Amino acid sequence: MPKTTKDKFVIQGKAYEKPILCDLTKPFQHHDKNLIIFCHGYKGFKDWGCWNLMADKFAQNGISFLKFNFSHNGGTINNPIDFPDLKAFSENNYSIEVNDVIRVVSYVKSEFTYFANAKIHLMGHSRGGGIACIASSRDLNIESLILLASVSDYKNRFPEQSEIDKWKENGVRYIENKRTKQQLPHLYQFYQNYMDNESDLNIESKVSRTEDLHTDASNIISLLTEIKRTTDSLKSIKLRSKKLRREVIQVDSLNNHEAPSIESPSEPEEQASTQEQNSVKQ
Secondary structure, eight states, X not given: OOOEEEEEEEEXXXXXXXXXXXXXXXXXXXXXXXXXXXXXXXXOOTTSTXXXXXXXXXXXXXXXXXXXXXXXSSOOSSOOSXXXXXXXXXXXXXXHHHXXXXXXXXXXXXXXXXGTTOEEEEEEETHHHHXXXXXXXXXXXXXXXXXXXXXXXXXXXXXXXXXXXXXXXXXXXXXXXXXXXXXXEEETHHHHHHHHTTTTTOHHHHHHTTTTSOOOOHHHHHHHHHHHHHHHHXXXXXXXXXXXXXXXXXXXXXXXXXXXXXXXXXXXXXXXXHHHHHHHHO
């Protein structure tokens, strides 16, 4: 397997900007030809799911891969996963995220001299895909745009007008984070920012301006296909493991004439404990 290296760094901002946590995975040699900059999605972060696997796979095939956390995604430099900074989350909006991408691209060009002549590709997942589309329409010299299950229209993702009216009246709206069980706050400014900058945040119109981007990204597409095949294989292994565990439990149940719950393996133990307590009382 080809050797790769991984560096972590922080992009400091101006007084009104929050820092951006990044990591760069690159081939051990010839890492200066192509660079993918990846934008995560809503309630996401740079190390979620298969993103590290994807970064490794690209780097092993000669393409450098930079991931970053949006500055207001709720994570911090010291705790980038569990979203302890809900104040920052509440102050986030689409304009901030577009600016974050511009900050990352500018930093790469100014601080990593070996990327001076590299082809830079923007990749985005879900909401990050829309952000990548908008950012690519700016004068960033982006070679290509890669979208993974991208959002195509931000406006239609807002709630009904009656809910927007309540949002405005209350000043804040909460969305549950299923992963952390947090109630994530969105200040009304999130909606107001979109309405104030609707033309600049219209994904479809921005994509139409990127038609001149180079489309010779067959190598990237083949790598994405390989990554999907790898993740599907891992998923298949997990399912087979679960099926095997179920079969083992069923065989064990036949031997013991009792069928324990797969979803709640502790329940039979709790029942046994209750029976023991009753026998002691008797």
